[in-house]
Amino acid sequence: MKKVLVIDDNPTIVELIKYAVNLQSSYQVFVAYDGVQGLERVYAERPDCVIIDVKMPRMDGYQLVRCLRGDPRTANTPLIILSAMTREEDQMIGLLSGVDEYLTKPFKPSALNAAIERVLRLSPDERRRRMDYLVQTQADRE
Amino acid sequence: MRRLHILLVDGDPNACIRMQHSLGNEFLLQQVVSLSQARRFLAEALPDILICEVMFGNESGLDLCRFVRRSPELCHLPIILLTNLSTIQDKVAGFDAGADDYIVKPFDARHLAARIRLLWRIKRLQQFDSI
Numbered sequence: 001m002k003k004v005l006v007i008d009d010n011p012t013i014v015e016l017i018k019y020a021v022n023l024q025s026s027y028q029v030f031v032a033y034d035g036v037q038g039l040e041r042v043y044a045e046r047p048d049c050v051i052i053d054v055k056m057p058r059m060d061g062y063q064l065v066r067c068l069r070g071d072p073r074t075a076n077t078p079l080i081i082l083s084a085m086t087r088e089e090d091q092m093i094g095l096l097s098g099v100d101e102y103l104t105k106p107f108k109p110s111a112l113n114a115a116i117e118r119v120l121r122l123s124p125d126e127r128r129r130r131m132d133y134l135v136q137t138q139a140d141r142e
Numbered sequence: 143m144r145r146l147h148i149l150l151v152d153g154d155p156n157a158c159i160r161m162q163h164s165l166g167n168e169f170l171l172q173q174v175v176s177l178s179q180a181r182r183f184l185a186e187a188l189p190d191i192l193i194c195e196v197m198f199g200n201e202s203g204l205d206l207c208r209f210v211r212r213s214p215e216l217c218h219l220p221i222i223l224l225t226n227l228s229t230i231q232d233k234v235a236g237f238d239a240g241a242d243d244y245i246v247k248p249f250d251a252r253h254l255a256a257r258i259r260l261l262w263r264i265k266r267l268q269q270f271d272s273i
Binding site for chain 2: 043075096
């Protein structure tokens with residue numbers, strides 16, 4: 001069974017996400033309630049996918065994503081941000097930090113499940129190509 | 143895209159040569175081997191990105207991070223910590239000190255180059271966003 005780690009400081013949101021991800025497929029879900037606890041759980045549980053909020057105490061979601069992408073042990077872990085921050089700039093910072101998908105709250109369970117399935121299929125090469133493309137498109141916009 | 147000017151702060155005098163070999167010609171790399179040299183360098187010039195080791199004998203690269211963040215002239219300088227220290231506590235301390243990114247050695251050269259470019263884009267985006 002695939003393991004999904006949910007990191008969000010709002011316990012109600014955590015329960016909603018747990019419910020949503022088990023609607024379509026069966027995942028083993030772990031939870032953490034701030035960035036540092038989330039980091040600890042990543043190394044302890046080695047999840048197949050991590051769903052991360054942005055605004056959290058101790059370490060925010062962007063820092064957590066960069067932390068995971070900067071460590072060879074976790075550089076290719078599938079990562080999804082699920083945040084109430086909906087501005088295009090926020091989403092771009094999330095994607096540039098290294099997240100595979102950026103979803104906004106409120107969310108549809110089907111959209112979250114589809115995102116999980118997509119990131120689980122991403123290969124390290126595809127991830128790198130997407131990042132290169134993202135950097136290039138950002139440079140072209142200036 | 144123009145070549146980004148990177149200041150590498152690492153006590154190993156050969157680190158710059160190795161990194162230059164790995165990163166090719168995309169970046170303009172300069173190295174200093176101590177934190178005091180780094181402070182002197184930053185008083186004279188402003189690189190695009192600072193890459194700093196954490197371990198410097200009795201000193202810590204985290205002190206340089208804090209120095210940069212406290213300085214009105216330097217506080218927006220993007221900082222990447224590149225180090226062998228890999229515990230969760232090390233990483234939390236790095237971000238608390240003001241680092242923007244934390245990369246654990248040994249690093250893949252393509253990965254490091256990508257992280258540098260990504261961080262540069264993020265900083266540019268935040269710069270435009272704050273105007």
